[in-house]
Amino acid sequence: MRSMLKASIAALATTAVMAGAALAGSHGAKLSGDLVIFSDMSNPAPRAVMEGMVERFGEMHPDLNIELTVIDREAYKTQIRNFLSANPPDVANWYAANRMKPYVNAGLFDDISDMWTGKIGEELASTKGAMTIDGKQWGVPYTYYQWGVYYRKDIYDELGLSEPATFDEMKANCQAIIDSGRKCYTLGSRNYWTTGGWFDYLNMRTNGYDFHAALTGGEIPWTDDRVRATFANWRELIDMGAFVDNHQSYSWQESLPFIVNGDAAEILLGNFAVAPLRDGGLDDSKLDFYQFPAINPDVELAEDAPTDTFHIPSGAKNKEAARAFLEFVVSADNQTLINNGSNLGQLPVNANSGVDDDKFLKEGFAMLSSNSPGGVAQFFDRDAPAEMAAVAMEGFQEFMVFPDNLDDILGRLEQARGRIY
Amino acid sequence: MSTTAMPITEIAPQRSWYKRNEIAVTPWLFLAPGVLFFLFYVIFPIFQSFNLSLYRWDGLGEAQFVGLANYQELSTDRAFETSLWNNLKWLILYLLAIPAGLFIALFLNQTVTGIRLYKSLFFFPFVISQIVVGLVFTWFYDPTFGLLNVMLGWVGLGPINVLGDPTLVTYGIIAAGLWPQTAYCMILYLTGLNAVDPEQIEAGRLDGAKGWKMLWYIIIPQLKPATFIAFVVTIIGALRSFDLISIMTNGGPFGSSRVLSFYMFEKALSEYGFRMGYGAAIAVVLFLIMLFFIAYFLWSMFQEERAR
Structure with missing residues (x-):
């Protein structure tokens, strides 16, 4: 027993010496x-x-x-x-x-x-x-990793579409996709955060990075008209029928088969979507990427990069x-x-x-290093405090299912803002 | 006289305190571990929750005393109201498991070849985990490939998205919960039916009772103990309806399928939940609801004891 104790003390001493050596920076x-x-x-x-x-x-x-x-x-x-x-x-x-x-x-x-x-x-x-x-x-x-729109290049080629540079082109593309019997965007809003991505981009494109940062920082009321403008743009897409039906029932993984099977042409997600989409059989000739287009030409492009x-x-x-x-x-x-x-x-x-x-x-690297002059945000649920993010993203999902509830939702978010910050 | 009394007083102290009180003390000694654990893990946390509900605390830093502010906020919180209503729906509709279990038990209480197999098939849903039940029903309800919509299609009804519709979602989850709960009640009644006195049935038959009258006046009164237990486990099951909600909808769409226990979890312990005090306030409300039932159960058990 004694010798064992001695041995372990010796071992400890050596560790301590080594630790000292390591601290010295070797x-x-x-x-x-x-x-x-x-x-x-x-x-x-x-x-x-x-x-x-x-x-x-x-x-x-x-x-x-x-x-x-x-x-x-x-x-x-x-x-x-x-x-x-x-x-x-x-x-x-x-x-x-x-x-x-x-x-x-x-x-x-x-x-x-x-x-x-x-x-x-x-x-x-x-x-x-x-x-x-x-x-x-x-x-x-x-x-x-970057966020952006991943789309089916083969469907775009089939319909003669090209990557949109403005929101109007994005909507026009979407209309063409809908007319071909598909949905534009797949979404798995059972994971509330997927709606956070849509809000981030629509808001950063409508009102700019600084406004977005101030909003997630609690400095701007949710009932502000500029926030409503963001939701008005969002609503245009919803009213077109751009999103897959019943997205509230799917997780983000469960939403991927829609794009793999060609029932939907695009998805707004982080770059982590690429691996499962490739596993699903979409090679680089079928899958491509574009930066979320400008909505308000007066604001600089900004990106989410968690x-x-x-x-x-x-x-x-x-x-x-x-x-x-x-x-x-x-x-x-x-x-x-x-x-x-x-x-x-x-x-x-x-x-x-x-x-x-x-x-x-x-x-993605080129986009983040040279084409994101407005700034780089983390993501809605990382920029806003946890509690605000939870209430807000739940509201976004409700808005996407029942756009008419907007006033009610914004009122609720504003109430939450008053309490949280 | 005094000399004869002396030896007794001298002998008595020789018996140890334990020996003198053995009969009274021993049961308490045996009970002690259980009582201690119960005090420490059940009673003490109840008071701790009461206390915590008066604080604002994120679970990590310093707690700040806020008085009844959490309860005040609860009274205006619409998500809390939704959860409360959903709890009520669960409590009422979950009781359907009792009559359903009774009728399946009556149906299976016969001797034909292979009845054991049928019984075990009916009991099967209770054996599998709630998580699996939840997953199976999620696929059943799935709006694109779910069996439910295929079946509705046969009778010409349009597709419905049960778990995505805020008005239907709670009923959808309750239906999933009823499946194993019915099996549980069935087993309770099957054992109860074994104890039904055949002589009373015979006597009833002589008096001309049959069908519903036989069931209502002869069988069901004799099943009273089974009914009581079925009632207790169903109420408890309804109040802890957490796992099905978590697995099937995660409280969604936009929080319309939450119940109090789930809302408490979401506010205090989930990914975005850092409000221990608020969660504790919800837990206190849930506890008061449970207390109502617990008081009723204890009271009726007490009545039973006295009647004997």
């Missing part, structure tokens, strides 16, 4: 102990990416015992609260901007501003704002290894690898990474 320092990672990357492709990262990081640090727990992405959103306070891992996935605010305010995420001061800060400059609350950084991004992140909970036990893992995740090489078309199929956050030679990624 790269490739030996990490040991356990690294517990909770991840929400549960869809097939992200899961493989996460497991691959853990494997490669494990090879770099053979003494480190990495325990990866992958939790269903939707379930994770409710579980994070419990495990952050009760049983914190060393590394946890989450989302940028307002979505991390409750945890930052409650002191559950570690301040890692010092990591952002050096090389990382330069390489990740584009997403620094989204990771900053109260002037400090609370995590690192690992990927972001950023997914890694954080170190303040209760983490192996913060040293956790920081090393975060550094590994955002490193240029890893970013190039995990975001390429055969892995996540999204955009790398590191400026020194290469964007994969993938049609949608190249188009």
Whole structure:
């Protein structure tokens, strides 16, 4: 017993020495102990990416015992609260901007501003704002992706249509698609957030990024006439019959077969839609992408580009290894690898990474870097406080089913705004 | 006299306190673990909820005392009103499981070849998980390929989207819930029917009772214990109708199928829910409704005890 105790004390001492060495900044320092990672990357492709990262990081640090727990992405959103306070891992996935605010305010995420001061800060400059609350950084991004309209190129060719540059062209295209016996846009509004995407774009195109940011920030009443203008544009599409019937009964995944089968021609979604649509049999000759067209020519184009992140909970036990893992995740090489078309199929956050030679990624990267002068928003439910987002997106779904209830819905949202902010 | 009394007083203290009170104490010792757990996990949280409902708390930071503000807000909250009405619909319509279970039990209470198989087939929905029941009915109701619309098509009725229509959705979910609940009531009545006294039926028959009269005056009174249990489990089942709603509609479309328990979950614990105090206030209302039934059940059990 005594010798065992001695041995473990010796081991602990060596770890401490090593930890000191690592803190001194030597790269490739030996990490040991356990690294517990909770991840929400549960869809097939992200899961493989996460497991691959853990494997490669494990090879770099053979003494480190990495325990990866992958939790269903939707379930994770409710579980994070419990495990952050009760049983914190060393590394946890989450989302940028307002979505991390409750945890930052409650002191559950570690301040890692010092990591952002050096090389990382330069390489990740584009997403620094989204990771900053109260002037400090609370995590690192690992990927972001564009939103936009994915459409069936073969149907467009069949009907002689081209990508719209204005809202009028978009409506004209849609009319032609409806006349051919199809629906324009498929939608799975059982996931309320899908309607948030439509609202984001219609509002940013009608009133501009700054107005949108002020609205999600609670500074503008929902009963404002400019908000009504957004809904009036939305209603034009609804009244045309542009959206698939019964969209309130489908999740976003269940809405995809409509576009795969050609019953609907387009979908407004994030780039994560590409992988399942390709799996459904739509290759690049059948599937294409266009930026949501301008509605009000006086406002600059702005885009949604949600950023997914890694954080170190303040209760983490192996913060040293956790920081090393975060550094590994955002490193240029890893970013190039995990975001390429055969892995996540999204955009790398590191400026020194290469964007994969993938049609949608190249188009999305070009759009976000050069054709989004108005600004880049995170997404409705990440920009607005959680409670406002919940009430509002429920209202959007009701509006899409019963457009006549608009006054009632806006009144309710305004009431909620008065309480929440 | 005093000398003879002495030994008794000397011996008595030698028996330990436990030995002297053994009869009175032992039952409490056996009950203690259960009572402690019940106090800690049931009674204590009830008071905790009452307390929490007076605060504004996001579940992470500092709680802030707001008095009855949460209840005030409940009184103007339309989503809460919808949930309350839906709870009422559940309570009333779910009771249909009792007569339905009774009639299936009467129907199956006969001896023909293979009756065991039929009984188990009828009991089957109760064995499978509520989640599976919810999924099966979701597909059944599906507006594009669901069996329901195919069947409605046979009789020339247009397609309906049960789970997407705010007026129909709660009834659709209740119908799904009735399927396993009926099976449960059926099993209770089948066991009850085994205990029906054949002599009384014989006597009734001699007096010319048959059909509905036989059922109403002879059979059902003897099934009273089974009916009571069926009533209790059905009311409880209606009040905890959470999983079906969660799996079939997630409270939608736009919150029209929520019940109090689901609304509480949504406000306090779901993805966008950070209002522990408000959720606790909803829980308190739900508790008061349950308390009404619990009081009734206890009272009627008490009456029964006294009648014996």
